Amino acid sequence: MRTFTLKGLFLTAVFMVLGCLAIHAADDDLITRQITVKLDEAGTLPDKIGSIKKYKLTNLKIVGEINGTDLRFIREMAGKDVNGNGTAGKMATLDLSEAKIVKGGDYYYSRYRSTSYVHTDYYTSDDVIGEYAFENCSGLTSVTFPSSVTSIGEYAFSGCSGLTSVTIPSSVTSIGSSAFSGCSGLTSVTIPSSVTSIGWSAFSGCSGLTSVTIPSSVTSIGDSAFEGCSGLTSVYVSWESPLSINASIFENVNTKSCILYVPKRTYDDYWLSNWGVFDNIEEYDVTGIDNVTTSSDVKEISRYSVNGQRLKVPTKGLNIVKYSDGSVKKVVVQ
Known part of the structure; x- marks a missing residue:
């Protein structure tokens, strides 16, 4: 009985390994x-x-x-x-x-x-x-x-x-x-x-x-x-x-x-x-237009998404914009 059990466990382990190898091979083929x-x-x-x-x-x-x-x-x-x-x-x-x-x-x-x-x-x-x-x-x-x-x-x-x-x-x-x-x-x-x-x-x-x-x-x-x-x-x-x-x-x-x-x-x-x-x-x-942006002395210095990711250009959704005068605005880009 002991020998049969060990053989069974061994065969099960072998099949599991072969199965994993087959799956891995299939994934490598993607x-x-x-x-x-x-x-x-x-x-x-x-x-x-x-x-x-x-x-x-x-x-x-x-x-x-x-x-x-x-x-x-x-x-x-x-x-x-x-x-x-x-x-x-x-x-x-x-x-x-x-x-x-x-x-x-x-x-x-x-x-x-x-x-x-x-x-x-x-x-x-x-x-x-x-x-x-x-x-x-x-x-x-x-x-x-x-x-x-x-x-x-x-x-x-x-x-x-x-x-x-x-x-x-x-x-x-x-x-x-x-x-x-x-x-x-x-x-x-x-x-x-x-x-x-x-x-x-x-x-x-x-x-x-x-x-x-x-x-x-x-x-x-x-x-x-x-x-x-x-x-x-x-x-x-x-x-x-x-x-x-x-x-x-x-x-x-x-x-x-x-x-x-x-x-x-x-x-x-x-x-x-x-x-x-x-x-x-x-x-x-909503428009993103107020007194801050009409001033020629105030410039945008950085722009971020709501998740804090730096944006290189205006991106659809909410943009958080920082200006050179220290102000911060939330702007929706449609």
């Missing part, structure tokens, strides 16, 4: 540099990359039109198949800045609804990041959207917990419900001034989010939009008159320590509204 694929026709990405290299790429840039067939393939490269099951995909960085989403091709996702016992298939539409497009692709860390995208669909990036960087282009007008819910790796979000609506729970559960800038172009924010963003330390808004909201938008946010920054001379209006859930409300100069 292609980490950015690979750029140019498509002359939508629906041809699978043919361009092929099945052998499909799961080896970690950093992909696509140039040209993509449809549902391409998006299905991209999902598989990012770790999820058409039914939401896991794949061997390892893609972490996706650059679609020179791509264009078009209608056509296969459905990229099929959702089974147990309550109705039916499958709903999702297809691409022109210039739309569709519903559930990258849901639960937790290995994705960075996504750059096509510059032509006008809307981000419901649950498009829900559960992408590894996502740390998202660049939302100025062409986007709407962010769908739960679009980024559960993206716990995101640390800051600057919503472009083109956006007019933010859906319910759009950023709920983004616990790593520390700063949010909401432009005055936004006319509606759904309930629980930022619920559970427990790491928030600053929220910047620029409406001269507070936007009407439900207080649930910031449920489970530490509103005792998080600072709400509002335009100059609007403190009372915000304090009296549902924005008054924040204990700390501070006024700031």
Whole structure:
């Protein structure tokens, strides 16, 4: 009995070592540099990359039109198949800045609804990041959207917990419900001034989010939009008159320590509204223009992000600017 047990332990150890070596070898086989694929026709990405290299790429840039067939393939490269099951995909960085989403091709996702016992298939539409497009692709860390995208669909990036960087282009007008819910790796979000609506729970559960800038172009924010963003330390808004909201938008946010920054001379209006859930409300100069900058003797000497990182040029979001006379200003760059 003793001999059998020792043999069993030995064999188990051998298999574990071999398994680790196999995984290590597979990781060593990954292609980490950015690979750029140019498509002359939508629906041809699978043919361009092929099945052998499909799961080896970690950093992909696509140039040209993509449809549902391409998006299905991209999902598989990012770790999820058409039914939401896991794949061997390892893609972490996706650059679609020179791509264009078009209608056509296969459905990229099929959702089974147990309550109705039916499958709903999702297809691409022109210039739309569709519903559930990258849901639960937790290995994705960075996504750059096509510059032509006008809307981000419901649950498009829900559960992408590894996502740390998202660049939302100025062409986007709407962010769908739960679009980024559960993206716990995101640390800051600057919503472009083109956006007019933010859906319910759009950023709920983004616990790593520390700063949010909401432009005055936004006319509606759904309930629980930022619920559970427990790491928030600053929220910047620029409406001269507070936007009407439900207080649930910031449920489970530490509103005792998080600072709400509002335009100059609007403190009372915000304090009296549902924005008054924040204990700390501070006024700031939305335009970044005041007496200090009109003086020819006063010059900007340094500029920083809200996280204290030195900025070489004005960057979207809140910039902290130091001037030669010793003054410091908080400026929102749209």
